[in-house]
Amino acid sequence: MPIPKTTDQPQAPRRLLRDVVYDKMFAAIIDGTLEFGERLNDDQLVAWLGVSRTPVREAIAKLAEQALVDIEANRYTRIVDPTFDEFVDTMDVGYAVWSLLLERAVPKLSSAQRDEIVRLLDARADAFAAEQDEDVAGIVRMNAILLEAAASSSLVRLWASGGPRLLLLSRRPVANAVFDHAQARAFTVELRDAVRDGDADAAAAAVRLQPSRLQGWFDAVREAGVYRA
Missing domain, CATH: 1.20.120.530 (GntR ligand-binding domain-like)
Structure with a gap:
């Protein structure tokens, strides 16, 4: 197998897994795959996204800061349902x-x-x-x-x-x-x-x-x- 040659082009910056997960969840909220008021289950999200629980929770926290997700401690995590x-x-x-x-x-x-x-x-x-x-x-x-x-x-x-x-x-x-x-x-x-x-x-x-x-x-x-x- 030939060894790839190095180039002078800068390498693309590595993205944190939480950012990759955020992008996927954000896109799913925007296009309606995740519907208004839909409850989010960590285990289901982990299985869907193929990642551990930590980046999922980090992505959800960011979505909550942007008022795209509602979190009520010990009760629910769900997509917003605006009036x-x-x-x-x-x-x-x-x-x-x-x-x-x-x-x-x-x-x-x-x-x-x-x-x-x-x-x-x-x-x-x-x-x-x-x-x-x-x-x-x-x-x-x-x-x-x-x-x-x-x-x-x-x-x-x-x-x-x-x-x-x-x-x-x-x-x-x-x-x-x-x-x-x-x-x-x-x-x-x-x-x-x-x-x-x-x-x-x-x-x-x-x-x-x-x-x-x-x-x-x-x-x-x-x-x-x-x-x-």
């Missing part, structure tokens, strides 16, 4: 924080960062134009770039605790086929143009005003019973 009012409140507050992130980050983006965000938003707009689902990894990547550019430890903490819940609650109606592709595309194009032009005020305004434009979608989500009354 409709909590959904609307999460959208309002989450978009307000997101707008602040854009306001801080857009003026500081490098050319490479700006180009990558524009590409990600182009792909998102194209998916919506075709009435297809967006790539969740794309929106996660975009916000990671914005956080890096903003260089604000306070925003990092805010987004770490609120961003995942905003993503979950905004995505779950999509899994229930309650989504306005045309409106989502219009918003995405507006945001893309603002970022491309380096217009932080326009980018922040597009995001800040978005919940007020979603009343029709909110009504549809309520009627579909995606969230508890």
Whole structure:
């Protein structure tokens, strides 16, 4: 067997097992594999994920910090089960924080960062134009770039605790086929143009005003019973 040759390319950083487990559980919550209110059993999770109990508990603790999992000591560990009012409140507050992130980050983006965000938003707009689902990894990547550019430890903490819940609650109606592709595309194009032009005020305004434009979608989500009354 030939010995592999070394290269000058840096090795990919090794990921902690708890982070790998977190990613798998996070994806399962976002796509609805783990349903709202579903109780989590350590033994079942260990068998499903093929790991020991420790990284599972560490991942659950992180999910609880992000308000994706509820833990009541000695009683239950379960996926959150939000009410409709909590959904609307999460959208309002989450978009307000997101707008602040854009306001801080857009003026500081490098050319490479700006180009990558524009590409990600182009792909998102194209998916919506075709009435297809967006790539969740794309929106996660975009916000990671914005956080890096903003260089604000306070925003990092805010987004770490609120961003995942905003993503979950905004995505779950999509899994229930309650989504306005045309409106989502219009918003995405507006945001893309603002970022491309380096217009932080326009980018922040597009995001800040978005919940007020979603009343029709909110009504549809309520009627579909995606969230508890």
